[in-house]
Amino acid sequence: MEETRLMLAAAALNQTPMDWAGNLQNIHTAISEAKQNSTHILLLPELCITGYGCEDMFLSPWLSEMAFNQLLQIKEWCDGITVAVGLPVFLDKKVYNTACVIKHKEIIGFTAKQFLANDGVHYEPRWFTPWPAHEVQEFEFFGQKYKIGDIIYEEQGVKYAFEICEDAWRPNRPAERHMPKGVQLILNPSASHFALSKTDVRHRLVVEASKKYQCAYMYANLLGNEAGKMIYDGEVLVAQNGKLIRRNELLCFKDVDLECAEVCFSDKPVIEEVIEYLPPIDENTELVSALSLALFDYMRKSRSRGFVLSLSGGADSSLCAVAVAEMVRRGVESIGMEAFMNKALLFTEEEKAAIGQMPQQEALKAMVGKLLTCAYQGTVNSSNDTYTSAKELAESIGATFYKWTIDDEVVGYISKIEGALGRRLTWEQDDITLQNIQARVRAPGIWMLANIRYALLLATSNRSEASVGYATMDGDTAGSISPIAGIDKAFIRQFLIWAQQELGYTGLQYVNNLQPSAELRPSEEEQTDEKDLMPYEVLNQIERLAFHDRYSPEEVYDLLLEQNIAAPDLLKGWITKFYSLWSRNQWKRERYAPAFHLDDYNVDPRSWLRFPILSGGFKDELKRVQQK
Numbered sequence: 026m027e028e029t030r031l032m033l034a035a036a037a038l039n040q041t042p043m044d045w046a047g048n049l050q051n052i053h054t055a056i057s058e059a060k061q062n063s064t065h066i067l068l069l070p071e072l073c074i075t076g077y078g079c080e081d082m083f084l085s086p087w088l089s090e091m092a093f094n095q096l097l098q099i100k101e102w103c104d105g106i107t108v109a110v111g112l113p114v115f116l117d118k119k120v121y122n123t124a125c126v127i128k129h130k131e132i133i134g135f136t137a138k139q140f141l142a143n144d145g146v147h148y149e150p151r152w153f154t155p156w157p158a159h160e161v162q163e164f165e166f167f168g169q170k171y172k173i174g175d176i177i178y179e180e181q182g183v184k185y186a187f188e189i190c191e192d193a194w195r196p197n198r199p200a201e202r203h204m205p206k207g208v209q210l211i212l213n214p215s216a217s218h219f220a221l222s223k224t225d226v227r228h229r230l231v232v233e234a235s236k237k238y239q240c241a242y243m244y245a246n247l248l249g250n251e252a253g254k255m256i257y258d259g260e261v262l263v264a265q266n267g268k269l270i271r272r273n274e275l276l277c278f279k280d281v282d283l284e285c286a287e288v289c290f291s292d293k294p295v296i297e298e299v300i301e302y303l304p305p306i307d308e309n310t311e312l313v314s315a316l317s318l319a320l321f322d323y324m325r326k327s328r329s330r331g332f333v334l335s336l337s338g339g340a341d342s343s344l345c346a347v348a349v350a351e352m353v354r355r356g357v358e359s360i361g362m363e364a365f366m367n368k369a370l371l372f373t374e375e376e377k378a379a380i381g382q383m384p385q386q387e388a389l390k391a392m393v394g395k396l397l398t399c400a401y402q403g404t405v406n407s408s409n410d411t412y413t414s415a416k417e418l419a420e421s422i423g424a425t426f427y428k429w430t431i432d433d434e435v436v437g438y439i440s441k442i443e444g445a446l447g448r449r450l451t452w453e454q455d456d457i458t459l460q461n462i463q464a465r466v467r468a469p470g471i472w473m474l475a476n477i478r479y480a481l482l483l484a485t486s487n488r489s490e491a492s493v494g495y496a497t498m499d500g501d502t503a504g505s506i507s508p509i510a511g512i513d514k515a516f517i518r519q520f521l522i523w524a525q526q527e528l529g530y531t532g533l534q535y536v537n538n539l540q541p542s543a544e545l546r547p548s549e550e551e552q553t554d555e556k557d558l559m560p561y562e563v564l565n566q567i568e569r570l571a572f573h574d575r576y577s578p579e580e581v582y583d584l585l586l587e588q589n590i591a592a593p594d595l596l597k598g599w600i601t602k603f604y605s606l607w608s609r610n611q612w613k614r615e616r617y618a619p620a621f622h623l624d625d626y627n628v629d630p631r632s633w634l635r636f637p638i639l640s641g642g643f644k645d646e647l648k649r650v651q652q653k
């Protein structure tokens with residue numbers, strides 16, 4: 026039996042669009058590490074020279090030219106190794122998304138992506154042209170000729186070829202055609218966005234392909250918050266003949282995460298009978314890992330100095346606070362305290378030295394104190410419960426905490442407008458106005474703190490609120506980023522209980538005993554979100570059926586009725602309220618601060634879900650629901 030052993034390596038890279046020097050540095054590190062491990066073939070992620078998220082810049086020919094120049098530098102580092110590196114190639118006024126193979130300092134070909142990602146958060150056909158199957162062409166660049174297309178390569182007699190990310194997600198994927206041609210190794214450079222539980226799908230895709238096509242399959246994803254909204258988990262997978270050989274720790278804080286595996290290729294492969302799948306995914310751990318890495322990358326890549334948060338003691342702002350504390354804890358765990366503080370870019374030498382001397386828990390708190398500033402901004406409608414919740418949580422994680430009231434400012438605005446109108450504003454007549462002014466008056470002070478500290482102001486809106494516009498524009502929506510706008514409120518509430526119990530955030534015990542409330546009406550009215558809206562579980566179900574599963578309002582009604590969610594009239598009322606508020610508030614979703622994509626869908630019009638700002642508001646459709 027013929028056998029060949031190859032040392033394979035794949036690296037996850039934390040890249041940034043058009044950060045030429047930073048991206049090149051990471052690629053250099055990966056190549057050096059791979060060489061130290063006597064690697065034959067190193068795989069790097071999709072479009073890692075430019076970054077995957079360059080958006081419309083891909084349409085500018087100079088970007089591809091710049092990328093090519095980087096490639097020529099990378100080529101020189103590839104003595105004694107084969108490296109696959111991703112970049113756009115501009116050819117005949119079209120742009121191709123390619124993986125370039127450099128072997129021993131020579132470019133031996135470019136494989137171009139055949140299936141472009143065009144769903145959910147992906148808009149690739151806007152920039153790239155798909156490459157036709159089977160076709161290989163030659164092109165000239167700076168006087169040199171290169172091959173581009175559907176190429177099969179060879180390393181020590183082992184044939185290998187590519188599937189570039191989405192290529193692997195389609196039924197007539199390239200591997201179908203490669204197998205009969207004797208390809209024994211598939212390389213998949215990816216930019217596969219993070220979504221809860223998605224790693225399971227990816228794992229299946231890779232391991233099942235390795236069984237079906239009787240090959241080795243190597244996969245490398247991008248890592249971190251690359252361009253602001255999408256997060257990459259940096260997954261590296263190596264599988265062969267239905268068996269997983271290597272899988273790395275996801276969502277780490279490193280710039281480069283390299284995995285090596287020696288793989289034996291034989292002309293008589295032994296195929297695994299039963300594939301071993303991943304155990305059930307713990308979505309709470311996944312969420313906090315993704316959120317904390319996303320915050321860290323956003324902060325350092327935007328060169329901001331920490332975060333500021335209006336901390337109400339309610340669920341949403343508490344989750345934002347915990348996410349920053351976890352950013353510190355997980356970051357230190359992943360790369361060590363010194364590296365974390367260096368990467369964070371805001372600790373002075375004295376602070377680093379002092380924190381370095383402290384016991385671990387004290388040091389973590391000191392770092393949170395530097396990175397997170399919170400303020401409780403009470404009104405006459407605020408309760409002691411929420412104040413205690415905010416204060417205890419901030420203290421328990423070490424955040425800098427201020428407290429003030431905003432009643433003077435609220436009263437000032439109200440009396441000014443009363444003077445202008447010549448009448449009193451009352452709760453009976455001016456309910457929403459009197460609520461919104463409180464939320465708005467909280468914005469300037471907290472923005473001031475953010476400005477003073479050159480920090481990012483965290484907006485706390487969640488996806489459920491965003492769906493129905495249950496937030497005040499220029500009030501509680503004010504902020505630089507909306508880290509949790511992709512997560513629904515029901516998930517957030519169960520997450521906080523889990524974080525108290527499993528992560529030890531004892532400061533969450535207060536919020537976990539509170540009903541979500543805006544605390545904007547007089548306290549005797551006992552305002553709660555769910556009284557104003559509907560149960561969050563129901564809101565979430567309607568939203569998912571309507572926009573993730575794409576059912577009509579009538580179908581949503583029928584499906585929920587079947588599940589005995591509520592009596593027919595109550596359900597009709599909730600569905601009508603949901604769609605009316607949804608339509609009326611598209612303009613608000615257009616104005617949210619940048620939000621992370623975390624769940625399998627989101628309602629952000631600039632990423633997952635587009636909807637007209639002005640529309641018929643589902644009037645006819647809702648009439649039909651009412652008539653049922």
Ligand SMILES: Nc1ncnc2c1ncn2[C@@H]1O[C@H](COP(=O)(O)OP(=O)(O)OC[C@H]2O[C@@H]([n+]3cccc(C(=O)O)c3)[C@H](O)[C@@H]2O)[C@@H](O)[C@H]1O
Pocket residue numbers: 457460461464494495496497498500501542543544545554557609612638639
């Ligand atoms: N298509 C469109 N394009 C642009 N603007 C549009 C518009 N439709 C209405 N508008 C404008 O929208 C404005 C109303 O929006 P906005 O002022 O935000 O207020 P609005 O959406 O009317 O009310 C805010 C809601 O959020 C709730 N809230 C507020 C704050 C915090 C919390 C909490 O959970 O803590 C909850 C509050 O109870 C209330 O139900 C109007 O002045 C109108 O001109």
Ligand SMILES: Nc1ncnc2c1ncn2[C@@H]1O[C@H](COP(=O)(O)OP(=O)(O)OP(=O)(O)O)[C@@H](O)[C@H]1O
Pocket residue numbers: 334335336337338339340341342343400401402403404407411467485501540541542543544554
């Ligand atoms: N008393 C307060 N002090 C500081 N910030 C506040 C206060 N009340 C509201 N806010 C700000 O307004 C945001 C919106 O309030 P909202 O009620 O939607 O969220 P929450 O209070 O965090 O959670 P919950 O809805 O579970 O009470 C808060 O997250 C917070 O940033």
Ligand SMILES: NC(=O)CC[C@H](N)C(=O)O
Pocket residue numbers: 071141142147189190191192194215216217218
């Ligand atoms: N870059 C891509 O082609 C990504 C698309 C692919 N379906 C994924 O989500 O992983």
